[in-house]
Amino acid sequence: MSERKARQRLGLCLLEGVRLVESAQAAGLALDPILYAPERLAATAAGRALRKRLEHLAEAEEVADGVFRALSDTVTSQGVVAAAPIPPPLPLLAEGPVLVLDAIADPGNAGTIIRSAHAAGAAGVVALRGTADLWAPRTLRAAMGSHFQVPLQVNLDWEQLAAALHPRPLLIAAARGGPFYWDVDLRGPIAIVIGSEARGASSAAQAAASSSICIPMAAGAESLNAAAAAAILLFEAVRQRGSPWQPAP
Numbered sequence: 001m002s003e004r005k006a007r008q009r010l011g012l013c014l015l016e017g018v019r020l021v022e023s024a025q026a027a028g029l030a031l032d033p034i035l036y037a038p039e040r041l042a043a044t045a046a047g048r049a050l051r052k053r054l055e056h057l058a059e060a061e062e063v064a065d066g067v068f069r070a071l072s073d074t075v076t077s078q079g080v081v082a083a084a085p086i087p088p089p090l091p092l093l094a095e096g097p098v099l100v101l102d103a104i105a106d107p108g109n110a111g112t113i114i115r116s117a118h119a120a121g122a123a124g125v126v127a128l129r130g131t132a133d134l135w136a137p138r139t140l141r142a143a144m145g146s147h148f149q150v151p152l153q154v155n156l157d158w159e160q161l162a163a164a165l166h167p168r169p170l171l172i173a174a175a176r177g178g179p180f181y182w183d184v185d186l187r188g189p190i191a192i193v194i195g196s197e198a199r200g201a202s203s204a205a206q207a208a209a210s211s212s213i214c215i216p217m218a219a220g221a222e223s224l225n226a227a228a229a230a231a232i233l234l235f236e237a238v239r240q241r242g243s244p245w246q247p248a249p
Helices: 004-010 018-026 045-054 065-071 107-119 137-143 158-165 203-208 226-241
Strands: 012-016 034-036 060-062 080-085 098-101 124-128 152-156 170-174 191-194 211-214
Touching: 004 012, 012 018, 012 137, 018 045, 018 080, 034 045, 034 065, 045 080, 098 107, 098 158, 107 124, 107 137, 107 226, 124 158, 152 158, 158 203, 170 203, 170 226, 191 226
Parallel strands: 034 060, 098 124, 098 191, 124 152, 170 191, 170 211
Antiparallel strands: 012 080, 034 080
8 A cells, every 4th residue: 555556446545653543543434454563652652542542443453563664664663554445535615725736746745735734724635637646655644644634636637626626716826927925815715726846837737727826035046845835825815814713822
């Protein structure tokens, strides 16, 4: 399940780490199997609490540390991995921005964008064909459990995207050209294209978009990281709508 073709064929993804496993369980996913190394889980309070729960699950199995090292996809694993069914695509929410990932190649960036979308109360994240797999292990780890909180649609072509977004206007995040993002009305249901880290938005995105929005940068700066650009625009939309959340006491 570390390979995209295997995930698509089996309809399963690989979760690694205490936070991911707990988030998937809280979302009601049936994890099977769950493999854990007790001595690794014992390193943290959260790990110890999870271990106590796993000891009573028939689908959970304790494995030796050497076996676990062979299973793990990380250098310093927390000590638990699980197979989870990939949830079906969920309808986009009626309110808030939708992020459209256009050939985002880095799984870490894709996962960070999903995490930011969750934090900002986005209406969903759509990955066009050519974007990193949203259910890859690196993407899942970067999103820190937000996969189970945000509507996700993957591997869409432009025709499918148009149907999914209708009637939302499509805007392109651009390094140059177009009005500054604080001058654009982001309060309504909109969709924002976040383009390739190396090449920006594709020609297809530019043809489909109604306009672009610019994040200004200092002279000599080439571009922003895709995940950073997405976070800026998401939270500008939150600011314009008026945050429904209160600061923690």
